[in-house]
Amino acid sequence: MTFPCSVGEPSLGSSCVSRGAPLQGVLRLLPLALLLPWATGSTLNCHKTCICASNIVSCSRMNLTSIPFSLPVYTAVLDVSYNTITRLRAEWTMIKLEKLHNLLLSHNGMSFISSEAFLYVTQLRYLDLSYNSLRQLEEVMFEPLVQLEVLLLYKNRISQIDRTAFTGLNKLQKLYLSQNQVSRFPLELVKEKTRLEKLSLLDVSSNKVKVLPIQELKILPAWIKNGLYFHDNPFACNCDLYNMLAHWHIRRLTSAVDFKDDYTCVLPDTQKTKVAVFDLNGDCMNCSTVKAEDQETYLDQTLILNCDTRHRDMNKTWMIPGNVLVTLGGNHSTKVLKDGRLEISSVQPEDSGIYTCFAVSEALNETLYVTVKVHNFTLNGDDETLNTAYTTLVGCLASVILVLIYLYLTPCRCFCCPVYSKAKSQQEDSIHSSGLSTTPTHEDLGTKAGLSRHVAFIDGKDLQGQNGKVNPDAEEDLEDREQEGRRDRGRRQKSDAESISSVCSDTPIVV
Known part of the structure; x- marks a missing residue:
């Protein structure tokens, strides 16, 4: 029981604690007394501090240093942007705001966020932390936000991102990290086994990324590459970078088409000249022009x-x-x-x-x-x-080799070749002789005589003239016939006929 305080009596707010009240009750009320001055100064006032419209609470540009206390449980959208809320503590709300899905904290100069700051707002789908002074994203920082779809972190001073900072954001679709001081591309967010399954937009443009994991980026599905933005970073010029972006441009991927002129790189010269990546197929580095792949x-x-x-x-x-x-x-x-x-x-x-x-x-x-x-x-x-x-x-x-062998390594078989003609004549003569006569062949006769086959062996009686006398002109006729044979060597048609016509005589004559 409380009553107006007398001099020297303990007070609590505007009332006094009875001298007979148990000490335990005083201790139970003490925490409330400690919170009342802070809570009273920041209690939500929909007529002066904020603007309340149904389930929307807007406290923008109200020079607040902390988020108003005692927010309605039905609040769905809370806007406290453009204030001076530099720290987001765990106790900024002491009740669960299960219907809160949009929280806007941009333009506050915020430099600290407690790891327990989002324990009571697990249904958030949209969180805007842009235009603040955050320097690092610690591990499992956003883990309670299992329903979060859009996270805006652009225009901060973020230079360090823990690899587990976004663990648990299984429904995150868009992540904006542009205009920070990030020096490492967060590949784990889009890589096959560590990917955020719903993520379709990742913006790391206007940072300090110098090297890209090009080979890993090339194998990503087109629907992921379509939402990867990393223009306006100090990349080192090379043909792999040009090749990748040129392929993306051929595929009409939004990230390469919409910001084509903003993709720049630094040439490896002493002046550190900055050029457009899409100009590297010219005089800058003479990279091969990219065409559609088959x-x-x-x-x-x-x-x-x-x-x-x-x-x-x-x-x-x-x-x-x-x-x-x-x-x-x-x-x-x-x-x-x-x-x-x-x-x-x-x-x-x-x-x-x-x-x-x-x-x-x-x-x-x-x-x-x-x-x-x-x-x-x-x-x-x-x-x-x-x-x-x-x-x-x-x-x-x-x-070709077989033709050459045929032309140069086989015997001549043309009718104009003397060797071939001779061989053919011998063959034909042999055939005629074997078929029409039982006497020795011309070849045998020529061998025995040691002379040409045109030499004839004639019986002595053939040299006799009339009345059994020797014809004086016989030897001359024989010599003439031998000379004629030499002149006609190689012409076998006529001699064949003569040889055939003489096979019936008693003594064969070969001409």
Whole structure:
């Protein structure tokens, strides 16, 4: 029981504690007494301090140094921006605000946030901490915010980000870290096994990042790359950076198209000249001009084509070369997988061509083209290809060698060749002799005589003239015939005929 205080009596606010009151009751009221002066000065006043409209409480630009106390439990939006709330303590609210989904704390010069500051506002979906003086993000700092979708941290002084600072934000979709002093790209937020599954926008532009994990960024899905912003950082110029951004620009990714002129880098010269990344294919570094990539494969391989859309969770249909629509059951060797990819099994040369993917969602319709080239050979187990051009060249060389062998290393068989003509004559004579006469062949006769086969062996009686006398002109006739034989060497048609006509005589005469 309390009553007006007399001189020397203990007081609590405007009342006094009875001398007979137990000391335990006094101690129980003491914490409330300590809080009352602070709470009374910061108690929510919807007529002077803030503006209350249904479940929205706006206390912006009210020169507040702390968040008003005793907020209504039904508060859904709380705006305390443009004040001087430099520290966000754990006890800024002592009751659970389960309906609070938007909290705006920008432009306060805030430099400290307690690790327990969000224990009573776990249903937050939108948190604005931009334009403050935060320097680091500590581990599991935002872990209680399991429903958070958008987190604004741009225009602070953040230089250190703990790798677990965003652990637990499984529904986070957009994270703004631009205009800080971040020197490391937070790859863990988008990498395959550590990725925030719902994250579709990560802005680290206008920071102090000098090196990007280019190889890891290249393999990310297009819907993630479409929302990665890292322009206006002091990158070192190199062709890998140009190559990556040029490919993104060809794919019309928003991050590369909308801020094309803001992607700059520093040349490796003494002046540290800053140039546009998209100019590196010119005189600056002479990087190779990037063109659209084709999908290449080999015979009998299984090929899977990605419909790598800029948005996530789109309905996808495919059309194969010849404008044939792929049905759910598949077309011969092609079928659409559950995740929207197209599988082509046991590819053949006729599978080459342009494949079209149509992706449709409520917000976007997108058409992608994939050009497939099928090499006309297989890929062996050692990953070495049997190049058809190489085999063709080897075949041509082998053919040339065989022709040369035929021309230069085989006997002459043309009718104008003396050796061939002689051999042929011998063969023909032998045939005629063996077929029409039982006497020794011309070759045998020539061998025995040691002379040309045109030398005739004539019986002495043939030299006799009339009445059994020797004809004086016989020797001259024989010499004339020998000379005529020498002049006609190589012409076998006539001699063959003469030889055949004389086979019936008693003594063969060879001419």
